[in-house]
Amino acid sequence: MDDIILHHPFILIPIIVIVIIGLIGGCIYCLCCSDNNEYGKLNINTGEYDNDIPEVRISTSKTLDLHGMDANNAKSELEWFLERKEQERKWCNGSMTLTIITGKGNHSPHGHPVLKPVVKKYLENKGDTHNVDPQNTGRLFVQLL
Template sequence: EMQQKGLKPDVITYSATISACGKGGQWEKALTLLDEMQQKGLKPDVITYSATISACELSGRTLEALSLFRTARQQKGIEPSVITYSATISACEKGGQWEIALTLLDEISEGHFQSVTIKYVPEAQVDLHDLPASVARTVVRSILQELLELSEKDHHKAKSSVIVLEIITGRGLHSQDGEAVLKPAILTLFQKEYAHKFTCRVDQKNPGQLLVSTV
């Protein structure tokens, strides 16, 4: 419509349109727009790439999301943002690409982004409440994998109902619309994938914390 009126869309316009395509499940259209803008001499920025990766992630197109992420990193002047990493990690999560997801998680953990903090505190606690849900799930999977490996190496099996991990998620007070996102995401992860190994429940003394125990 803009072009019909003689107006030329810019990078911001394309990025916003690509984002809208992603929310509407039109990942192919998002890729078409990305190609189109480059053919017209417009250079995608990190927001454009993040929006396109997110469009692929929302439609479960893991390989396309990974390809875009690699392309973005090769572009001069583009530094992947927290949103870029989060969307790519989420795409890997949906596509079962755990090794790649953990590699990306390690990159974030190296301190490249101050807004994403993964810190381990004493007594088997992990603080996730500043992380996007997709990144938080990957962190939890990584920790649980380590716990399972340690359990297999240990000659004495851990007693059942022993708390092995405390996960700080926060209460969701600062989430959009005031509804918790992170805590339900982690609880669902345990219910769907780890119910045979661990139980996860809300700490009655601290609603912003989850307690993980062995089955």
């Protein structure tokens, strides 16, 4: 083997290329399937960050926190988040469990949840499997298959 490398060093080039492609692919996979959080202000219409709109909490992880939003903004965020995660799930070739935080409604008028019914109805209409977290009723788990 050493003689082959000494007399034909160009044989290492494909090996090096394959290793580099594997490393890049692994990094992309980690970005797709990791649980790192990143929050910012996102304009739903343009898909760009914008300082002139209220803070929107979109996560690069598998969690979407809708606390403090009105029902219309929450639905828009949920649609965008689920679409993005569905694309990631397809790219990663597997199922994905997401967490949607709606809150329990403790700070809503009359103490009733506003966001959870909106989110549940949207998920049911879309046909996504979801469950309320039994330990925290302000959190839903969504299974993308």
